[in-house]
Amino acid sequence: MSTIRSGYRYSEDHEWLDTSASPARVGISAVAAEELGDVVHLELPEVGAEVTAGEPCGEVESTKSVADIYAPVSGTVVEINDAVLDDPAVVNEDPYGAGWLFSVEVSTEGSLLTAEEYAEKNGGELT
Template identity: 50%
Template sequence: MTDQTALQYTKDHEWLFVQGDVVTVGITDHAAEQLGDVVYVELPAVGTAATAGDQLGEIESTKSVGELFAPIEGEVVEVNDAVVDAPDTVNHDPFGAGWLVKIKVEGTDFPGDLMDHDAYRAFVA
C-alpha cells in the first residue's frame, strides 16, 4: 500500500504519486466506497496522450459509471492490466494494487488545485 500522506489528491477523488517524471494515478478509498462494487475498468492504451481534465477511462460499478480523468498533462506509459482483469481490486486496495495508470510528465507544471492528504480528508468530510 502506498503511504497516503505522500500522495497528492484531486477534487475528482484521484490520487497521484510522483516518482521523478512518472505519476501513478488511482482513485481514492472515498471514490471506491461511493462507487460500490467495481465490476468493470476501462483504461487507455499505452502511448495515449493525457490532457488534464479529459477523460482517460471508465470505472463501472453495480451502482453507477464513473469517469477517470487525466489529472495532469503527459503520456500514458503504463496501465494496470490486473485491475482490468479483476476490477474489484480497486475496492479492496485502491492505494496499492488498485492503481490505474502511470503518466510520464514533462516539466513540473502540476495543477494548482491538488491537495495534500490532510486537505483531501477535510474536503471529503
C-alpha cells in the same frame, strides 16, 4: 471512514497521484471506491495516449453507476495496470496499492490537493 494516503496528491474528482516514483502512478481514492460500490469494469487510456489534466481519460463502472476517470496531470501514459482490468475488484480492496490504474510521464500537473486538504474536504482518515 475512508482512508486517505498521506504523501499523495488528489484531484477534486477523487483521483490520486503518487509522484514518489517515476513515472507517476494514478488511481482512484478509497473515498471514490467506497462511494462507487463494487467496481466491475474499467476502461483505461492506452499506453502512448496523451492525457490532459482535468479531462476524462477512462471510465469506472460499478454496481451503482458509471463514472469518468479524470487525469490529474497532463502527460503520456506509459503503463496500465492489467491486473485491475482482469479483476476490477482490486480497486475496492486496495485502491492505493495493487489497485493503481496507470502510470504517466508527467508534463504538467493539474490543480491538486494535498492529502490533508483532500481529507478535510471529503472526510477520511490520513494513513
